[in-house]
Structures are given as structure tokens and as C-alpha cells.
Amino acid sequence: MERDNRSTPELPAPRGTNDLLPPESWRWQEVARLALDTFAAAGYAPVDTPMFEHTEVFERGVGSTSEVVGKQMYTFTDRGGRSLTLRPELTAPVMRAVLGHNLHRGRLPVKLAYAGPLFRQERPQKGRYRQFSQVGIEAIGSSDHLVDAEVIEVGMRFLERAGAPARLLLNSIGHLDPSCRTGYLKLLVEYLDERAALLAPVDIERVDTNPLRTFDSKEPNTIDVMRDAPLITDHLCNDCRRHFDAVRSSLEDLGIAYVLQPRLVRGLDYYTRTAFEFVAGGLGSQNAVGGGGRYDGLAESLGGEPLPGIGFALGLDRILLAAGDEDDGRRGSVTAYVVTVGEAARRAGLALATRLRAAGVATDLDLIGRSMKGQMKDAGRSGAKWAVILGDDELASNRVTLRDMESGEQSAVAVEELEERVRR
Structure with a gap:
């Protein structure tokens, strides 16, 4: 499949927002x-x-x-x-x-x-x-x-x-x-009024509107003033x-x-x-x-x-x-990835994936016509635990080749036993 290499016009997410993407x-x-x-x-x-x-x-x-x-x-x-x-x-x-x-x-x-x-x-x-x-x-x-x-x-x-x-x-x-608190706030305002000249300008307004918030100030001058301010827990x-x-x-x-x-x-x-x-x-x-x-x-x-x-x-x-990033490498939600070889198997692959999904097994498959090598690479990228390989031989015997994506071990499995195997 040809890719469109034309540059995409820059239209980022609004400032202060971000796109939440996998993983x-x-x-x-x-x-x-x-x-x-x-x-x-x-x-x-x-x-x-x-x-x-x-x-x-x-x-x-x-x-x-x-x-x-x-x-x-x-x-x-x-x-x-x-x-x-x-x-x-x-x-x-x-x-x-x-x-x-x-x-x-x-x-x-x-x-x-x-x-x-x-x-x-x-x-x-x-x-x-x-x-x-x-x-x-x-x-x-x-x-x-x-x-x-x-x-x-x-x-x-x-x-x-x-x-x-x-x-x-x-x-x-x-x-x-x-x-x-009402009585305490009067004491706090008196304390702050006496030191108004030392407060950061942004905090002077808080003295009248919400004096408690001066404790939350990030301004160095105000922080110095608040070190000796009366505390609510004493009142x-x-x-x-x-x-x-x-x-x-x-x-x-x-x-x-x-x-x-x-x-x-x-x-x-x-x-x-x-x-x-x-x-x-x-x-x-x-x-x-x-x-x-x-x-x-x-x-x-x-x-x-x-x-x-x-x-x-x-x-x-x-x-x-x-x-932290300890989970960034974790596998996604896919348990099985159906790999198909040949047109007949490709048509049967979607039906097999649908059957597994209906049984509650998260399943993905190739949808852009990759080669078998490309499908196996995509199965690895998907985070799937199992590759379910389906070709002409498997179709004829009503079996699949089941490959453990971590160990590389594989075996022939009857289709009717597949759901049980991939749940292990």
C-alpha cells in the first residue's frame, strides 16, 4: 500500500491540552x-x-x-x-x-x-x-x-x-x-495588614478576598512573611x-x-x-x-x-x-493475533478472529495485506501473547499453528480447542 508522504498542515492540540495515545x-x-x-x-x-x-x-x-x-x-x-x-x-x-x-x-x-x-x-x-x-x-x-x-x-x-x-x-x-475560623481570620488579616508592604503584589488582594490563600503563595516575599503568621490550629x-x-x-x-x-x-x-x-x-x-x-x-x-x-x-x-514508566512496555489488550497465508486463509482469518472475540479473547489480525513476515512483525508490535497461524494446510485439517510470541514455541491445535489454549 502506498503511503501519502505529503506533509500534514500543523494543527496541534490547543495549548494546555494533550492527546492521550498508546501505550x-x-x-x-x-x-x-x-x-x-x-x-x-x-x-x-x-x-x-x-x-x-x-x-x-x-x-x-x-x-x-x-x-x-x-x-x-x-x-x-x-x-x-x-x-x-x-x-x-x-x-x-x-x-x-x-x-x-x-x-x-x-x-x-x-x-x-x-x-x-x-x-x-x-x-x-x-x-x-x-x-x-x-x-x-x-x-x-x-x-x-x-x-x-x-x-x-x-x-x-x-x-x-x-x-x-x-x-x-x-x-x-x-x-x-x-x-x-472567623475569629482566627481577623487575627490573620491584622497580621498581614501590618506587613502589607512586604507582601508580593499578587497576594495583597488575597488579604481582602481570601486571606488563608496567602499560605499557598509561591512568592518568596510572601513566603517569608507567612513563616511567622498565626496558625489556625492554635485557634x-x-x-x-x-x-x-x-x-x-x-x-x-x-x-x-x-x-x-x-x-x-x-x-x-x-x-x-x-x-x-x-x-x-x-x-x-x-x-x-x-x-x-x-x-x-x-x-x-x-x-x-x-x-x-x-x-x-x-x-x-x-x-x-x-x-513512573514501569508499565510503558506492558503488553496491550490483545491476546491473540491471527496470521494468514493465502487468500482462502485470509477470508477465513476474519471469521476465526470474530469467533475468538465472541468468546472473550481479545484478537487482532492483519487488515492491509502484509506478507507473513510482516504479519509476524505486526503481531509482535501488537503485544499479542499468541500468533494463530492459518494457511492452506491448516484449513484442510481444521487446525491452526499456535505460536507463543515470547518463547517462539509452536504446536498444531484443533480449532475447537483453540479458545481454551489461548486462555491459559
Whole structure:
């Protein structure tokens, strides 16, 4: 077959996006499937929400002062004049779905899991894209400290199984009450106002809109200022302190090590009490593969009744980077490759491949008229475990020659026994 050697006009994927190609796409699918299987084992059922929502879901749920809402959302107006936004995160949409379908009227907590794409217009960097995929869980309807421990344990177990074991960073950011975070924020703002001249310009605005986020600054001047800033953990109310102590005790009971990180804050405004991050090696300074926390006020901000919740989200791209390239050479999904010699065998080859596929055996075959040598080379490239060779002699005897692609050993096998042999 002649190939068209004319150059293809350059039309790359948009900045901040990438094409997911084999073998990486095999790994991506496997890790996503592993995530949902791990989550299901703990009772978290899959949920899928629309890729775009009414913008108000994020403005009210995530918080209008957050960087996600203020700077990173892809928002558009549809033909009906409605403001819609490609989802930048999934917790608010999941809570909207729970409230909208009255799932909280049934068995509590509502335990849901997801895997899917999200969109944020932020600066692209290694492992961080403008379209990215996350897996995660949400447990909605319980404020018990045990659900915090369970959610964290499920995340740690999945990362271990995915080949990206992580350290757990843990904090409590209290709740919005004068005796707790509200009172603490006044102290923090006073501290920052006194040192406003030392702050990086980008962080001065945060003092008025979201002072906790100054702890997350990457600006050297602000980092220096924040080293001596008052910490939320020194100003928790009694209820939040008891809750945090109970979460820590439960994690210790489970044998989960953690690092107390009193400067850890999450980038979304709905977080309360428990906040955590999973960090992995091999990712440089941007070593977080995901995180989460409590959001006990989210349901009310979306117009629902008080409904506590906790969850996490993990970036698939970050997980694959942390796991490294150990699986890049892994075989694909093909178990058998049908190699045909002669026109009659070629016609029979598709029927044989179809029969194997119907029996649940992943099977490929040549579809561009290669020679036998070319087919064997393609069988090797496909990652098939077996080459099923079919020629005139095999057709006449209703047998095939079965070749082990790894050892090179081959033997004659009756067609009716083929399915059983290739499953071994």
C-alpha cells in the first residue's frame, strides 16, 4: 500500500491540552478502572455529572473569591442567554446532583465515586493541563470523624495499588464561627495588614478576598512573611479540636502515617475542618497528586439543607507521572493475533478472529495485506501473547499453528480447542 508522504498542515492540540495515545492510554484506562474498583470495594458507587453546569453552581459552591472561579473557569453564554461553565471541579456538581435527586433522603452517608475530565485555564506545566482528568470520592451526610478516616484510607490504598504511594499531609482549618475560623481570620488579616508592604503584589488582594490563600503563595516575599503568621490550629474551637483529634486517632488505629501541616490550606472556599493532601515522590516541587477535605457548608451554599460532606480528588496525569514508566512496555489488550497465508486463509482469518472475540479473547489480525513476515512483525508490535497461524494446510485439517510470541514455541491445535489454549 502506498503511503501519502505529503506533509500534514500543523494543527496541534490547543495549548494546555494533550492527546492521550498508546501505550499511555492503556495505562490511563487501567488506573481509572483500578480507582473505581477500589472505591466500589468501600461502597462508593459511580456517578457521572454533565461536563458543563450553570455557572452559579461554581460561583455559589466553590466561592466567587477563589482563584478557580475568578481566573480559571471556561465560561460561555449559550443561545438561550444562560451562563454555563465547563466544570473545573466535581464536588459542587456532585452535591448539586445529590440535592437535586434527593439522594440524601435515603441511606446516609451517600457514597459516590467519579472519574472524568475537568477544565481550568491555568498555566500549563508538567502533569498539569487545562483539560485534565480526576478520580475521586464523596461521602455526603455524615460529620462523624470515622468517615474522614475512611475517605483518607481509601485514597491512600488506591494510590498504593496504582504504584504511586503517597505521604499524607493533614490539617484542620476549623469552621466559620466567631469562636473558630472567623475569629482566627481577623487575627490573620491584622497580621498581614501590618506587613502589607512586604507582601508580593499578587497576594495583597488575597488579604481582602481570601486571606488563608496567602499560605499557598509561591512568592518568596510572601513566603517569608507567612513563616511567622498565626496558625489556625492554635485557634480551633473546642468542637473542631475534638473532631481533629478523633480523626488523627482513627488514622493511627488504621496504621496510616501522616504529617501535620498547619499551613496546609485548600484552594476552594468550601473547605471546613479536615483538610489533606497526598504527595508523591518524583514530581519535583509540585508533588501533590491530589487532596481533599470537609465541606460541611457546601449544601447550604447551593440552596439545600445543612448536609456535611468530605471527599478527595486525584489527578490521573499526576498519578501516572508519580508511578513512573514501569508499565510503558506492558503488553496491550490483545491476546491473540491471527496470521494468514493465502487468500482462502485470509477470508477465513476474519471469521476465526470474530469467533475468538465472541468468546472473550481479545484478537487482532492483519487488515492491509502484509506478507507473513510482516504479519509476524505486526503481531509482535501488537503485544499479542499468541500468533494463530492459518494457511492452506491448516484449513484442510481444521487446525491452526499456535505460536507463543515470547518463547517462539509452536504446536498444531484443533480449532475447537483453540479458545481454551489461548486462555491459559
